[in-house]
Amino acid sequence: MEREVNKNERFVTQITPKSEDFSKWYVEIIRRAELADYAPIKGMMVIRPYGYAIWENIQYLLDKRIKDTGHSNAYFPLFIPESFLEKETEHLEGFAPEVAWVTQGGKEELEERLAVRPTSEAIIGNMYAKWIKSWRDLPVLINQWANIVRWEKVTRPFLRTTEFLWQEGHTVHETLEEAEKETLMILSLYKEFVESELAIPVVSGSKTERERFAGASETYAIEALMSDGKALQMGTSHNLGQHFSKVFNIRFEDKNQNLQYAWQTSWGVSTRLVGALIMSHGDDSGLKLPPQVAPVQIVIVPISIGDWKKNVLPKARDIETQLKQEGLRVEMDDREEFTPGWKFSEWEMKGVPLRIEIGPRDIKENKVLVVRRDTREKESIGLDVLSQKAPEILKNIQRSMFKEGLKFQLENTRKVQSYEDLKSILESKKGFIKAYWCGHTTCEEKIKEETMATIRVVPLEQDKQKAQGKCVCCGKDSDAMVYFAKAY
Amino acid sequence: MEREVNKNERFVTQITPKSEDFSKWYVEIIRRAELADYAPIKGMMVIRPYGYAIWENIQYLLDKRIKDTGHSNAYFPLFIPESFLEKETEHLEGFAPEVAWVTQGGKEELEERLAVRPTSEAIIGNMYAKWIKSWRDLPVLINQWANIVRWEKVTRPFLRTTEFLWQEGHTVHETLEEAEKETLMILSLYKEFVESELAIPVVSGSKTERERFAGASETYAIEALMSDGKALQMGTSHNLGQHFSKVFNIRFEDKNQNLQYAWQTSWGVSTRLVGALIMSHGDDSGLKLPPQVAPVQIVIVPISIGDWKKNVLPKARDIETQLKQEGLRVEMDDREEFTPGWKFSEWEMKGVPLRIEIGPRDIKENKVLVVRRDTREKESIGLDVLSQKAPEILKNIQRSMFKEGLKFQLENTRKVQSYEDLKSILESKKGFIKAYWCGHTTCEEKIKEETMATIRVVPLEQDKQKAQGKCVCCGKDSDAMVYFAKAY
Secondary structure, three states, rough: OOOOOOOOOOOOOOOOOOOOHHHHHHHHHHOOOOOEEEEOOOOOOEOOHHHHHHHHHHHHHHHHHHHHHHOOOOEEEEEEEEHHOOOOOOHHHHHHHOOOEEEEEEOOOEEEEEEEEOOOOHHHHHHHHHOOOOOHOOOOOEEEEEEOOOOOOOEOOOOOOOEEEEEEEEEEEEEEEHHHHHHHHHHHHHHHHHHHOOOOEEEEEEEOHHHOOOOOOOOEEEEEOOOOEEEEEEEEEEEHHHHHHHHHHEEOOOOOOOOOOOEEEEEEOOOOOHHHHHHHHOOOOOOOOOOOOOOOOEEEEOOOOHHHHHHHHHHHHHHHHHHHHOOOOOOOOOOOOHHHHHHHHHHHHHOOEEEEEOHHHHHHHHHHEEOOOOOOOOEEEEEHHHHHHHHHHHHHHHHHHHHHHHHHHHEEEEEEEOOOHHHHHHHHHEEEEEEEOOOOOOHHHHHHHHOOOOOEEOOOOOOOOOOOOOOOOOEEEEOOEEEEEEEO | OOOOHHHOOOOOOOOOOOOOOOHHHHOOOOHHHHOOOEEEOOOEEEEOHHHHHHHHHHHHHHHHHHHOOOEEEEOOOOOOEEHHHOOHHHHHHHHHOOOOEEEEOOOOEEEEEEEEEOHHHHHHHHOOOOOOOEHOOOEEEEEEEEEOOOOOOEEEEOOOEEEEEEEEEEEEEHHHHHHHHHHHHHHHHHHHHHHHHOOOOEEEOOOOOOHOOOOOOOEEEEEEEEEOOOOOEEEEEEEEOHHHHHHHEEEEEEOOOOOOEEEEEEEEEEEEHHHHHHHHOOEOEOOOOOOOOOOOEEEEEOOOOOHHHHOOOOHHHHHHHHHHHHOOOOEEOOOOOHHHHHHHHHHOOOOOOOEEEOOOHHHOOEEEEEEOOOOOOEEEEEHHHHHHHHHHHHHHHHHHHHHHHHHHHHHHHHEOOHHHHHHHHHHOOEEEEEOOOOOOOHHHHHHHHOOOEEEEEEEOOHHHHHHHOOOOOOOOOOOOOOOOOOEE
16 A cells, blocks of 8 residues: 655654544545545545545445345446436536536537536436336336536535545336335435444434425435534435426336336435544544444554564464454554554554554463454453454444444434524534424524524434424424434 | 336347347347447447346456455546646547547536546556655555546447446556566456456457557557457556656655656456457357356246146245355246246346256156256256256356357467468458568558458467468568457
8 A cells, every 4th residue: 555654754643633623633534544635636536445445345235235125236327418407407406506517529519518427317217218118117226336426616525525436226116105115215224234334323314395305305314423513414315206207208007007107216325424434433543444344354463573573473474364264354564664653553543443463472472462443442362262252352343333423422412492502502512403393494594594503304203292392493383303413 | 127128029039140230139139138228328328237237247256356466446536637638648649539528517617628537547647646755655556447438439339338337457566577567467367357257268469559558568458259250359458668657757766765767557348348248159049148247147937837836936936045045146037927938038138047947847856957048958957956066057158158269269260371361361251360470560551451450469479489480461571470350
């Protein structure tokens, strides 16, 4: 892996403490852990090998879930003719300000501008109209892994970039009920995926009309609290109703030989999830990766004392081989030009969940020192049980990182009755605020204007007993408790 | 999977015989096997789930090899500023006629046009210059899976499309020797991959100066004969020398503290490989897929006689479960609206290597009928040994498809001494022609002009004993036997 730091400088000295400047801390981790770099094009980034390896693990684990629920992958064109976007006014208005336009191909000026896909509903809808004729062709359950371009004004690596990578599912169904079922199934698949693999607890629910995807009849989302108390949208699942099927003429003959417009959904998560990992788990020493998505789960650092290459390294290599046989992702750091201390800092910066230290004395005593990245707990483990214990410790780390996250989320979720409390908490403490809301956009917008907070989700399961109160803004009766937060 | 054929029509009746019109046969297979469809943008295609699943298998098998040889994946921007391409005249001239240009972002006119990447040497070179400082940072071994856009005039699905998917490796080394070693290692990796996984025999060697990649000091390629006798370039590996490192200023401090320009390589294969699978193995009944990359390796068709759902289906499902436990990709075709005959044709069209038929009589006799797609051989196999025998048969199919291919290649490779023979064979028989060539572009161009054939490769290992003859064109002394062919 290439490095751009001065080798003589101590590794972590330059990182800004998280508490001092969260944004600066965030981009410094990205640079120092070599997750990504700024590209020489406005708002674009390069995902470096270490960052991309995290994305590959995310892809692998999510793709399996997408396929296990009956979906297949496909690939649709990068370019969408302008006229396709124009067919759907709402959708166009939502995306037009963000579209990058191709106007020339080779030497020729194009007759019609081509949008570099900001999302693929239009181009996919056009193909579905061709493919779908009868109820027998349904459901269509297709997903695509692709790059997306949105001409963003303000960008930040992984969170909002001109180009990003994502998966977008696009499904077609016979009935509204089926489409709704799919939308909610994906919502809970996303929740389970993010919580169990990324160790990030989320709240889920529907978006308000104001926050809905351009063209959807219902948008659901999962949202997580980052460690600075701001919310981040982690994934969305849209019930598109018949909106696009009417625009693109996706019709099928039903079982009674009647032509019907089909019902659709779309859903996606993106490389933003890598940003969420940094902001949820990281600390002043750098990244902290959940073992499930860590490119390196265990790093072995031989202690370089005396003739370590002869006395320590062979044993360290044995351990490496053993652990790899357990299916673990292991890295051996046998570089000569760095001290063990330097290596410890570097691998902490990279968020490797578990470090194994082995020196001459350990070898004599037939044990190693094992250090957890999340809690920094140290434990001496006998060599005879190491390959059995290491996977267990990784599982514990995964579990305890999620628990930590959940504790943080609960501590930073506050129920509020009055508008005054809402405002004062948002000024001082951030986090989620649970409050009643009457359901009107006017109240939602007033709150946003005065506090910068938005309604992140309306939870699907409201406590029917308790969910009757007064709107925190206008005081009218309400039966919906919602989550407010300042958000990325 | 969605279908667009009329369900009452017999499945295969519409396909044009391969011998009658190869091009028509090719695109009909793509449509009928639902590999891809034309997109509503000039020269672009949609890769449908079945076609994409083949690509996913290719990706999986090749990615493993790329990683096992020490490379990591990363992701670089889709857009390349025009000034970057202009830095390298040769490269720009090679690609400028094929570039799609982004000139507008949102509402604003861009100050500088952005190329949608036609290949990534320029943007990656720019980043490498930033990352590489010292010999300690080398080698850099990075690969990228990405979409590529080239504004092609004449397109054909999978073979040449305005957008395609590929992997592109970009490596940096301390010395020319190391770069050359990498270039050749990848060439042989590609050859081994294509021959063992796609069951397509290839010839490999260097390209002539005329056919070289724009900016490379040496280009190597693997080439295969399609079943119409035309050659297809299957993958290329370029030694870039210091060409791009001088343009993009990629320098490193060597072990003696001298600044040196780095040595680079780049290499790639693309979705064109799916086209190669069709054209190498397909026949008048459709696709014929090698088991290693077939999305479905075995299809089970229960014979629908009498009360088959009660008498046959449960046993068929048992078999499905057993075979899946062996790690095989198995599909059960229990659709009610189609006859077994229809299903047979459909799965033959889709190239599934092995079909298992099971009817009431088979169940009584505790056996099934197994039919190979490649040879159409039928074999009765006892249920007790099926899950042991099926993987063996698949391995045999893989081997025998490669052997068939090799036989075809050898039968269609002809040694030629005179220019007259070269011309007459190219007119009547196609295939590879091995002939001596003096090494001069004038002869190469004369042959191309008069026969449409080009030099596909100059084999690396020339038979030193025999490799002394006269140039087939000018008659001058030559020590290089080369492969000529008409090519896609």
